[in-house]
Every structure is written in structure tokens, then in C-alpha cells.
Amino acid sequence: MAGTLKNIRIVDCSATILSVEHFPRVHISWKLEPTSQNLTHLKFFVDRGESPAELQQISMAITANTRYEYVDETAMLKDFEKMYYYRIRAVEFIDGSPAQTFMSETFTWEGKPDLVGLYVIDEHLFAHRYVYGVPVMVFQKRHDGMYCPECWDEVLKRVTKSNCAACMGTGKWHGYYPPIEAWAGLEPDPKTVDIADWGKRQPGQTDMQFTNYPLLRTDDLVVELKPNIIWKIVTVRMAEKNRTVMLQVTRLSAVNRTDAEYKIEIPEDRRLAMVAQLEEREKEREF
Ligand SMILES: [Zn+2]
Numbered sequence: 001m002a003g004t005l006k007n008i009r010i011v012d013c014s015a016t017i018l019s020v021e022h023f024p025r026v027h028i029s030w031k032l033e034p035t036s037q038n039l040t041h042l043k044f045f046v047d048r049g050e051s052p053a054e055l056q057q058i059s060m061a062i063t064a065n066t067r068y069e070y071v072d073e074t075a076m077l078k079d080f081e082k083m084y085y086y087r088i089r090a091v092e093f094i095d096g097s098p099a100q101t102f103m104s105e106t107f108t109w110e111g112k113p114d115l116v117g118l119y120v121i122d123e124h125l126f127a128h129r130y131v132y133g134v135p136v137m138v139f140q141k142r143h144d145g146m147y148c149p150e151c152w153d154e155v156l157k158r159v160t161k162s163n164c165a166a167c168m169g170t171g172k173w174h175g176y177y178p179p180i181e182a183w184a185g186l187e188p189d190p191k192t193v194d195i196a197d198w199g200k201r202q203p204g205q206t207d208m209q210f211t212n213y214p215l216l217r218t219d220d221l222v223v224e225l226k227p228n229i230i231w232k233i234v235t236v237r238m239a240e241k242n243r244t245v246m247l248q249v250t251r252l253s254a255v256n257r258t259d260a261e262y263k264i265e266i267p268e269d270r271r272l273a274m275v276a277q278l279e280e281r282e283k284e285r286e287f
Pocket of ligand 1 (some may be wrong): 025148149150151152159161165166169170171
């Protein structure tokens with residue numbers, strides 16, 4: 001049966017770390033845009049994941065017309081590089097079955113950029129998409145979840161196959177989260193100025209300028225879609241404003257063609273679509 005509610009909008013989502021040691025707690029809150037509809041059959045759920053590409057429900061059903069908040073007590077906060085993404089999902093039930101779903105944006109405990117920060121992000125994103133950037137897919141490495149059933153040694157606590165297709169050498173089952181499409185400023189010419197100022201690049205390395213989504217970590221993969229090159233992130237530096245990430249500059253290292261990472265599944269239709277967008281732009285520039 002189709003749902004009856006219309007234009008349910010979940011806004012002002014926020015995540016705040018309350019405590020880290022002993023009892024890790026993250027306070028999640030949100031609001032509903034005012035509505036005069038009957039919300040008796042609307043229930044809220046909190047979803048969470050290490051990657052925005054894969055979120056799973058962590059809360060029980062929360063009824064409407066209550067305080068819209070939830071305390072996440074299962075986050076692993078001691079790893080300071082770790083970032084969780086949250087999302088609020090509102091589901092309308094009819095006769096006990098879900099009839100329709102309304103989602104919030106995904107959010108983290110990072111602050112939101114102010115107007116100047118947004119301007120910086122927008123300008124770079126424009127440059128990456130329409131001026132000099134290239135299309136990429138980001139595969140975030142799994143740090144949570146099941147160990148690899150094929151090659152993880154419980155006693156030695158390490159992988160036992162270097163070319164394992166089940167975990168791509170990460171030790172975690174499936175290895176990486178589903179890809180996130182993005183545009184990035186890759187430095188193709190090794191003679192260009194070292195924006196990151198890390199000194200000389202090794203052969204097979206390059207730098208990438210990236211905006212704020214998704215947040216990158218060491219060992220994540222970046223697939224440069226046109227030549228189909230897989231890069232691994234070696235270092236990440238961030239430009240922040242008011243503790244909010246605007247830009248990320250990363251050093252990338254080319255993955256060896258024979259390594260397990262090349263077994264990763266790149267959605268071919270999406271790859272071709274993004275490469276076509278790039279080629280269209282390159283064609284325009286000739287006139
Ligand atoms: Zn494995």
C-alpha cells in the first residue's frame with residue numbers, strides 16, 4: 001500500500017561526541033520540518049557506517065512527536081582517524097508494513113562549513129569538474145566488519161595470502177566499501193610545483209587535490225577512471241576552517257598492476273559515463 005504522508009523533511013541533523021574513554025557516546029539529534037500531518041505511523045531509525053556508501057541501522061524505532069535524539073554507544077572512538085557517517089531514516093508504516101521512506105542527508109560530527117568555507121569548496125569543485133580535474137572513484141577501506149574468511153589467520157592476526165581476491169589484501173571481507181564518484185585535481189606532470197610540499201615524489205607517485213567529500217584516509221583507493229589507474233593514498237593533509245574540512249591534499253602511490261587491488265569491481269557503465277563527461281569537456285576546449 002502506498003504511503004499517505006507527503007514532504008517529510010528531516011533537517012538540522014547533528015552528531016556530537018559526548019565522551020571517548022570508557023563509555024564512548026555520540027549524541028545524535030535531528031528535527032522535522034513543521035507539518036500538520038498525522039505522524040502516528042511514522043517511525044525514525046538511525047543508520048551509521050564507516051563509509052557513506054554503506055550505512056546500517058543502529059537504533060530501534062523511535063516514534064514521532066518525541067524528542068528527536070539518540071545516543072550511539074557502540075561507536076569506536078579511540079581511533080582518532082575514524083569517522084562515522086550517520087543518517088536519519090523516517091519510515092511510514094501502514095498495517096505494520098513499511099510503505100515509504102524519507103531520508104536525511106548523511107552527516108558526521110565534523111562541523112558544517114560556513115559561507116567562506118563553502119565558497120572555497122564550490123570553487124575547487126567547479127575547477128575539478130569543468131576546468132582541470134578528472135573523474136575518479138574513491139573506494140574507502142574497511143576498518144570495521146568481518147575478517148576475511150579466505151586468508152585471515154586468527155592466531156597470527158594477519159593475512160596469509162598477498163593476492164587474496166576476497167579481501168584484496170586488507171584482511172577484511174570485501175576489503176573496500178562501494179565506490180563514491182568524484183572529481184579531483186590530479187597532478188599529471190611531475191614537474192609541476194609540489195602543492196603539498198612533501199618534498200620530492202618517488203616514481204609512481206602523484207598528488208591529488210580533493211574537496212571535502214568523502215573524507216579520505218591512508219590506504220583508501222582512488223581509481224583514475226580514464227586511464228583506469230588505481231592509486232593508493234599514502235598521506236592526507238587537510239585545509240580546515242573552524243575545524244571543518246574544506247580541502248584535502250593527498251599523496252598517491254600507483255598500485256602495481258599485478259596486485260590484488262586490481263581485482264576491485266569498478267562499475268563499468270558509471271566509469272564510461274564519467275569518462276564521456278571528461279571527453280566532452282576536453283573537446284569543448286579545442287575551439
Ligand atoms: Zn583475504
